[in-house]
Amino acid sequence: MTMMNFTERLMGLQDNLKNFAYQLTANREDAEDLLQDTTLKALDNQEKYLENVNFKGWVFTIMKNIFINNYRKVVRNQTIIDQTEDLYHLNLPQESGFDTPDGSYSVKEIMKAINSFSDEYKIPFSMHVAGYKYQEIADKMHLPIGTVKSRIFFARQRLQENLKDYE
Numbered sequence: 001m002t003m004m005n006f007t008e009r010l011m012g013l014q015d016n017l018k019n020f021a022y023q024l025t026a027n028r029e030d031a032e033d034l035l036q037d038t039t040l041k042a043l044d045n046q047e048k049y050l051e052n053v054n055f056k057g058w059v060f061t062i063m064k065n066i067f068i069n070n071y072r073k074v075v076r077n078q079t080i081i082d083q084t085e086d087l088y089h090l091n092l093p094q095e096s097g098f099d100t101p102d103g104s105y106s107v108k109e110i111m112k113a114i115n116s117f118s119d120e121y122k123i124p125f126s127m128h129v130a131g132y133k134y135q136e137i138a139d140k141m142h143l144p145i146g147t148v149k150s151r152i153f154f155a156r157q158r159l160q161e162n163l164k165d166y167e
Contacts, residue, residue: 006046009055010039016056017063024067034070038063113162117155124148125155 017038021031042049042059049058114122127137134152138145 003046006049007043010042010059013056013059014039017059020060020063021067024064034063034067037066041066110159110163113159114155116162117158121151121155121158124151125159128152 014035018031018035021034021038022028025031025034038059041062045062049055114126117125124137124141124143127140128134132140134145134148137143137152138148141148
């Protein structure tokens, strides 16, 4: 494949690649960065492309691999290994993700909201939160799996609705 033909095919995929990048990152700027990185990497590795290989699949694989590698790099950079003699860093308080204690719900409030549900919603939802699989809940309650999924979905919606105005 000539350089011109390769470049034309690559530029023809830009819209598809941009959509895929946005699906992976869920952020417009990150998607554009990923698209640029993918395009550059494909151009740099043009000589590695083989004529009998699906071109679109080859480029999308490059994008997916770049995304995975970037994700692993971020996770690796956020991991703290405490190498102090007395493990000082392990004893530091960890961030909860909330700016203030008022930003979180207490377990009592959540349980009160869940317990306000009728048993037909409370039981499958509680089992799901406890780690049971949909099929296990369906078997235990003698219900179709679709009914179990729908009850858990509606319980989750109702819980969100009940707790949305909490101040």
